[in-house]
Amino acid sequence: EVQLLESGGGLVQPGGSLRLSCAASGFTFSSYAMSWVRQAPGKGLEWVSAISGSGGSTYYADFVKGRFTVSRDNSKNTLYLQMNSLRAEDTAVYYCAKETNIAARPVDYWGQGTLVTVSS
């Protein structure tokens, strides 16, 4: 059974940093690209970042470029999102998502999400 368990969310002040983790199990982690998707309270889904199975390719939404860094440790089956220079508008539930290997890489599994609150 595929499981994705996010952790690391919490309350942080504007300008601060936070690192999210996503522990994966139930599939060959290194064989799949992974994404981070966020959802602000009461708002829609917003794609944040993605990383290839090897970790060699990374992709970011414009609004996080230069502030967030996605990475993975395939030996630990863990995905990370390092978030720096956080802003109030980064407040959201952050989901870890497993992409499929087919064209357009739809997400077939989602974590339960971890809440990040940026506030003074």
Next chain:
Amino acid sequence: SYELTQPPSVSVSPGQTASITCSGDKLGDKYACWYQQKPGQSPVLVLYQDNKRPSGIPERFSGSNSGNTATLTISGTQAMDEADYYCQAWDSSTGVFGGGTKLTVL
């Protein structure tokens, strides 16, 4: 940046057909997928590659994508289908979601 536009809300009577649209520039040249999200839950993939259903998704969910518009169609809509629906596509290796449509079954 690429944008996908959905109607904020759609209403349908039980047993009727609901259609939710997703518009984007030359969206028909890309693959669209659709996610269903119920309150307090993580999203669930209901259609991928425009019109394919993942295992476990009822046949009443179907889709199309042509020109600038992708459409999710739910035939014989049931109360359990009441949820938020999001379309999603990729543009230059960047993921894009539509703003979401709240489907009300009443």
